[in-house]
Structures are given as C-alpha cells and as structure tokens.
Amino acid sequence: MTGVAGGEVLIELRGAEKVFTQRVRRGRLRRVRREVRAVDGIDLTVRRGEMVGYLGPNGAGKSTTVKMLTGILVPTDGTVRVDGLDPNRHRIELARRVGVVFGQRSQLWPDLPLVDSFELLRHIYAVPEADYRERRAELDELLDLADILDTPVRQLSLGQRMRGDLAAALLHGPELIYLDEPTIGLDVVAKDRVRRFLAHLNTERGVTVLLTTHDLVDVERLCRRVVVIDHGRVVHDGELAALVRASGATRTVVVTLAEPGPPLEVAGVAAVAVDGVRQRLRLASDGVSASAVVAAAMARAEVVDIAVEEPAIDEVVAAVYQRGLADPV
C-alpha cells in the first residue's frame, strides 16, 4: 500500500472556513442574503510522502478545500499553510512546487499537439533543460506517451488526455500534487494505468498526493489514509479499514445452491437476497462469523459454491455520510 506517515508536515489546515454570501432572489425585487458555508471548520494535516484520499458527497467542500490550498480562494477564517507558507500570500512561490490535475478540466492547449503544451509549460515553469529532458523521458515511458505526443489535444481520447494532464502536472517536478477526480470517465484499463502510475509516484518518488475522488476503488487501491468530509467538516480521518469498521457495513456471504429455493433462514444474517440459485446473505454485524453462516447454510440446503464479499465501499462511505456528524471524529 502507499502513504508513508511520519514525514514532516506539508499541508496544514486549522479551523479553515470558507463562507460564501449569495444573493438570492425572493419574489420580484427583493434580494435576500444567504450564507453558504462551503468549508465549515476543517482541521487537516498531511505529512510529506503521504497519499491521502479525500472523499465526500458533491458539495461537501472538497474542491473548495483544494482551491484554498492552491491560493485560488482565500479562507474566510482559520489558517491554511502549505509547507509553512500561506498560499494566499505566496501563490507564485508555491505554484512552482505543486502540481494540480483536474479530472474535468484540462490545462493543456486544445489546438496544439501534446508536446507543444509540454514545451510551453516548461517555459512557464522555467524548468531547466536537463531536468526537463530527464523528466520527459521518464514520464513519456511511464505514461506511454510516445504515440500521442504529436496529436492535437482536442483529438485525444479522455484516457489519453488524462495521461497528458498527469505528465503536464509533473514536468516541473512538484513535491506535492492535488488530483481532482483523475479517473473520472476513464475505462477500466485506463483507470488501472493511472492508478499504477500514481502509486509509483508516491512510493518510488515520494511525491505527496491529495486525491479527491468519487471512485472508491481508487481509494481502495491507493490510499491507506482516507479523509471524509461532509457539509464542510471532516467526519472521518484515518485508515480505510477503520473507516469500514466505523461505518458498520458488513460482509456478505454468497451461496450458490444446486436448485432455486426459498430464502435461507440462518442466525446472524440480517437480510437475504435471492437471485435464482444464488442467495446473498448479509451478515448482521462484525461479530458474526462468516464460516458459521456458511456451515449453517450448508446444513439447510445443497450448496454448490460459496464466496464472501467485503462490504461495497460505496456503502461504507454512504453509511459514514449518513452517520456523519452524529459520530464526529
């Protein structure tokens, strides 16, 4: 797995708040002021070398957090520090050491060949010639860019473009990268490639990664530590395993019977879903033993095959969202 804890502190948010004032129309002429607390007091520390998953429902404040970290937005309260610096005051200096990838918006020049975007960025970031060549060589290989370098970005597929954006974000050798939904819309193969690349970046190169994503498989594969936010507050911050436990989501025993039959009645099972010969037995709690349930099922019917499934991670997260502020971390 990834994410070496224990390095120096790189990102620190303390009591960070971002309140937007919206003017909403009520009726024909009146405008009422409405406060939207996009970020409502976030404490978060990320150390050098970590790869942290940043999860939350839409509107939870994930993008707002990243914008405050990059200096695009100024917090209304609290402190935000990246490597000890205030992104608001030191935007340009920090920009040299940070890379950002937005899944939904590319920073490449659409009409130019991919390689031209790299060249332009090289000059924008003032990357020394030797470093640039070395990094290009490595990135071109790791991300398999050779065939698409001369293609106008507009003509690239989503997966290709994403690889291009990843390379673009790393040309200047940042020590920290923010990824906002980097695998969105990609097919399975492309996602896998991106994930491998990110894991390599973190473990081999020590790049600190803050990964915002809705794709929970990304989280599963890449992040040992997961921070969940909802309504602008942190509701969970810790290991993924702890998150699963905290959510109360349980495993499922799947039995395949010789012939279809009524739902099996087994102690310790909270719910049964029947699908032809297959029955999904949802364990009532963490304490229930899967093997005991399997044994009991085999005693009641002819079982041809069995499997045990971990709780679907989206269930886990949904459960956390729901419990959310009732059990603050």
Add this chain to the structure above:
Amino acid sequence: MADDAGSVRLYGRLVGAEVRSAMEYPGPFAASLLTSFAIAALEVVAVAAIFSNVDELVGWSLGEVVLLTGLAQTGFHLAEVTVGQLDHLPDLVRSGRLDTYLLRPRRLLFQVVTQDVDLAALGKLAQSVAVLVVGLAATDVPFGPRSAALLVVSLVGGAVIYAAVWIATTAVTFWLIDSREVSAAFTYGGRQMSMYPLGVYAPSVRTLARYVVPLAFTAYYPALGLIGRDDELGAPAGLAWAGPGVAAVTMVVGLAIWGAGIRAYRSTGA
C-alpha cells in the same frame, strides 16, 4: 518572487511562435493584415468626411484633426497589440481557465495578456501609423530631434494611458462578470474622444479628459506640442512632455484596481 524578466522572455517566445506559424501561410496572413489596414482606414474616412461640411472645426483644420486621429489611433493600437487580450477575461472566468492560470507561477495579468497574440492588430497599427504620418506631413511638423522625441514620448505615454484604462476597466469583470461593454466605453470611447480637438466638448467632458481619465494626453496636448500651437483653453505650453508622467500615474492606479479585482475574485470565487 515572480520571475518578471523570465515572463518577458516567455512572451517574446510566444510572439515568435505565433509569427512563425502565421508566416507558414504568408498569403492569408498578408491578406488579413491588409484587410485590417483597410477596415481601420474607414475611421479616417469618417473624420475626413466631417471636413466636407466645414473648413475648420472649432478652429482646427483637416490636417490638424488628421494628426489628432493618427496620434490617438496609434497610441490605442499600440495598447491593443500589447494588452488587447484583456477582452477575453470574461470568457476566462466563465470557462474556469482563470483558475488554471492561478495555479501557475506567473503573474495573472501577464498570463491573461499573453494568452494569445492577435497579429491582425498589427494591420490596424500600421494603418494608424500611416494616418499619423499623413497628419505630420499635412501640418508641416518640422522634421528634427525635438519633434521625434516629442512623438516618441507622446506615443509611449498614450499607449500606456490606454493600456491602463484597459486594465482598470477590464478588472470590473472581477466584480460584475462581464466587463467588455464598460471597457469598450472607456477604451474605444476614449479613442473616439481623442480624435477631435478638446474644444469640441463640453467643459465637464474636458475636465474628465484632463484630470480623471487623462485622455487629453494621448493626442490633444501632443498635437499642440508638435504643431507648435497654443491651447485656446489655456493650458501651459509643453504639457505634452508631461505625458509619460501622467501615464505612469494612470498605470499605477490601473494596476491597483486590477489587484483589488483579483483579491475580490479570490474572496468570492465567482
């Protein structure tokens, strides 16, 4: 902390790349330059047409007004070639590209102004220089070091004033979403105003043009200086030489407004 010298070099590189790619199709490129040249010339036709109805306009001859037009247009187009891309700011905000710029280690204004290079503007610049030359000839401006110096000083000052106005009025986008009309009112409006002698306008307009948005320094005072004419409105002689100073102050104000705009943008996020 911002690498301004590097930014200037970078801009030079961008312009070079743009020119090289335009030169790959010299035919269409030349055609587009000529077209902008011709199109811009229509404005001069309008000015000249005025004089088909009168011999003198508030005591200024056609040649003298052509000089005013040449000075105003040249200063304006110099500014347009440099900072004209500001007109795209509303698009950048809307599309979110502005946020991408904020992620990069370069000043925001620099990135907005250099996001593209409009070579067609060179055609318009050429046309305005042509008008300027005609105006200089028609008014018998003496050909010598003093005139040359005054001309350079005036054009630089004029360009900086127009650029400052452009920057300041475009910054309105950070508060109001779309600044293009407001910007056009002051930049194009400013040019329009400068093309005619100050005596044409009401006192309130004259005051604005002298003290608030100092457009009078883009063409009127320079013209007086070049022709060697006294200002019937009573300004001291040689005011044209104050142009660069006035321009510098205007630019400082303009940049301050832009900075305030960026701060507002980063507070509200738009």
Add this chain to the structure above:
Amino acid sequence: MRVYVEVARRAFRRFATYRGATVAALLTNTVFGILLTSVVAAVVRSRGGAPVDGLDRDGLVTQIWLGQGLIGVVNIFFRTPDLTERIRTGDVVVDLYRPVDLQAWWGAVDAGRAAYEVLVRFIPPVAVGVLLFDARLPALVDVPAVVVAMVLAVTVSFGLRFLASASGFWVLDARGVERVLLTVWLFGSGMSIPLPLLPDGLETAVRLLPFAATIQGVSDVWTGTTSPSLPVALAGQAAWAVALLLAGRATLARATRKVVVQGG
C-alpha cells in the same frame, strides 16, 4: 407557426435576464452619444448654423441618439453568436436534421431578442437624447412609418447576420468575417458618422448598400428626411430584406447539401 412564436417568446425572456450586460451597454451608448453629439454640434457651429442635407443641429443630434438606441435592437455587435458557434462546433448538424426551418427559427429568436431590446436599449438613449440634448421625436403622422422602418431594419440586419454566420459552413474563421462585417457595417449604417454628413458622392454610394437600411433608413423616416420619398425609402429597405433573406435560404440549402453529403 406556433413553434416560432414560442421560440420568440423564449428568446425575449432569456434576454430579459441579461440585465447587467444591458446596463453596461447603455453606458457605452451614452458615452458615444455624448461624444458624437459634441462633434456634430461643433460642425454645425463651425458652419454658422447652416443645416446639412436638410438637417439642422437638432436633426443631426436626433440621428445620433437614434443610432445609439438602434444599435442594440439591430444587433450589429453580434451579441448573440449562438448560430456561429453551433456551426463552428458542428452542433448545427443536429438542427439541420430537425423538421424546423433553420432560418425561420433563428429569425424568431432574433425577433424575440429585438422586441426585448426595443424596450430596454432603444428607449433609454432616445429619451436621453430628447430630454438632455434637444433631439426630436418623430411627427405623429410619421410614427407608423417609423415602426415599419424599424421592423424592416431588424429584418435586414438579421439577413446580414445570418449570411455572416452561414459563412462558417465554408470558412474556418467565421468570427473574422463577422469582425470585418462589423466595421464596414458601422460605417455604412451611419453609426460612425450620420450619412448626411458624408460628401454627396460617397453618401450616394454608401446608401446603395444594405447597411444603410439598418440604421440610417430608420433615422431618415424619423426626422422626415427620406429621399426621394418615404414610400420609395421603405420599399428600398423591404427590397434588401427580401434579397438578403432569399440569399440566406439559398446559402442554407447549399450548406445543408454540403453537410448531408459530407456527413458534417
């Protein structure tokens, strides 16, 4: 037919939401109105008050403020590049396959837009001109003709803009075409300088072009200075409207064939 009315109504409502932009545009109109009024007044002063082509100072000033009021209605500045954009991205192909007449559709959109702008962008500058700068209102008997002239002006303008947008089917840079058109149009319509102020030969030539029908045509009817006569002037506008619309249909037909054959 109902479709087009609906389209127009929706366009009207959509433009009603662009409040900020409208206010800003009025600012520009006011600035230019004041500047041009000053110049024109100075011209008349320098002539010792003698009228130009039958227009005295107030008549010329009227035409200037009319121009500022009409420029939005007639949409010379292409504030709605939707069709051009759709052609550029290729989305227009979808429209061409629909059982709706493309030209009529966009005409209806424009009608809705124009109706809105008559309320919001025409009245204020004209009011400013009349109240502050001695611009004149039309004679009561001329009002119907003014309305007709305005409707025709919008139609001619739509015809021109439709053709400009349609150039996007063949030309890569339709926006460039529009920019060129814009400059010529500003001059030819009498916006840069009211046409009566041009030297006679030039004025005659410029008036032959369709651009004059979009603003100067309305101004002439408003100030009662149409020549040779009012019916002839209106007929001239109508002729251009018809010719441009027909040209637009022909262009659209060719474009449709091209698109269908080439597959977009």
